[in-house]
Amino acid sequence: MLVIVCYDVSTETKSGRRRLRRVAKVCESTGQRVQKSVFECQVTLAEFEALERRLLAEIELTQDCLRLYRMPDTRGAEVREYGVFKALDFEGPLVL
Numbered sequence: 184m185l186v187i188v189c190y191d192v193s194t195e196t197k198s199g200r201r202r203l204r205r206v207a208k209v210c211e212s213t214g215q216r217v218q219k220s221v222f223e224c225q226v227t228l229a230e231f232e233a234l235e236r237r238l239l240a241e242i243e244l245t246q247d248c249l250r251l252y253r254m255p256d257t258r259g260a261e262v263r264e265y266g267v268f269k270a271l272d273f274e275g276p277l278v279l
Contacts, residue, residue, distance in 0.1 A: 187252035188222040
């Protein structure tokens with residue numbers, strides 16, 4: 184399934200800036216960055232639940248915001264993309 188992860192971490196303090204880096208590292212280990220605080224992740228249900236647990240362990244619920252969008256059936260979905268960033272095609276061939 185495709186999962187969209189969006190977050191807003193308060194960076195007013197040094198600990199907030201550390202949280203922001205940790206949240207980004209968790210997301211980078213699972214998916215691709217499509218905006219500064221938005222990631223697309225192609226995961227199984229078990230991987231999604233693990234990602235959610237890891238992110239919840241990093242954020243401060245009283246100061247930060249985390250949104251996870253599950254897109255279980257992406258067939259027929261349309262994404263219109265503009266600008267310099269071009270996303271990876273998770274379904275396409277892997278070329279190294």
